[in-house]
Each structure stands twice: as C-alpha cells, then as structure tokens.
C-alpha cells in the first residue's frame with residue numbers, strides 16, 4: 001500500500017533516508033510505501049538552531065501521511081455491491097429483490113427443481 005507524505009513546512013524538506021536523499025517540496029508531497037513512510041516520519045531529524053537560539057524552521061520536520069485512495073478500485077467495488085447480475089442471461093438488477101423478480105418472471109420455467117422455484 002502506498003501513501004502520500006506531505007510537507008507542510010514553508011521550506012522544502014530534505015532528509016537522507018535509507019541512503020537516499022529524499023526531497024519533498026514545501027506544501028508538496030511524494031509517494032512512498034506505507035512502511036517506509038512510517039519509518040521516515042519517525043526518523044530522527046537533526047534540529048538546527050539559528051543565531052537567536054531558536055530552532056530554524058528549515059530544520060523542522062512537519063510531515064504528515066495521507067492514504068492514497070484508489071478511486072478506480074473504489075468505484076469498481078461500489079458497482080459490484082450495487083449490481084445484481086442474473087446468472088442465466090446477464091440481466092443487471094439494482095437490488096436483490098429486483099433480481100428475484102426478474103428470475104421469477106423470466107427463468108422460473110427453466111427450473112426443473114420445483115423446490116427451487118418455490119423458494120423464489
């Protein structure tokens with residue numbers, strides 16, 4: 001699973017992680033594997049102090065994680081749960097009762113088993 005790592009600092013975030021330099025632009029984001037992203041966010045990032053003795057904003061790690069939603073897959077899933085497809089002819093009903101009514105009206109005669117017919 002991949003996630004988005006968002007840099008909410010006004011400065012670009014540059015940090016070495018697993019031997020690689022990771023750069024996330026200010027208010028921008030990069031994609032990472034979830035496990036790596038969690039490690040990356042938890043990794044110690046050296047604090048730097050400015051001449052005023054306060055931590056410089058460049059050295060602040062202001063990152064957050066956001067799951068990447070697979071809209072296509074979600075839509076597919078939604079369609080799957082809404083559609084009731086007739087196994088006999090491929091007719092698509094909008095509800096299970098609609099499918100039952102369809103089967104009863106169109107395919108009841110095809111059923112040899114009387115019990116199955118009565119269960120409709």
Ligand SMILES: [Zn+2]
Nearest residue numbers: 086088089091
């Ligand atoms: Zn049918």
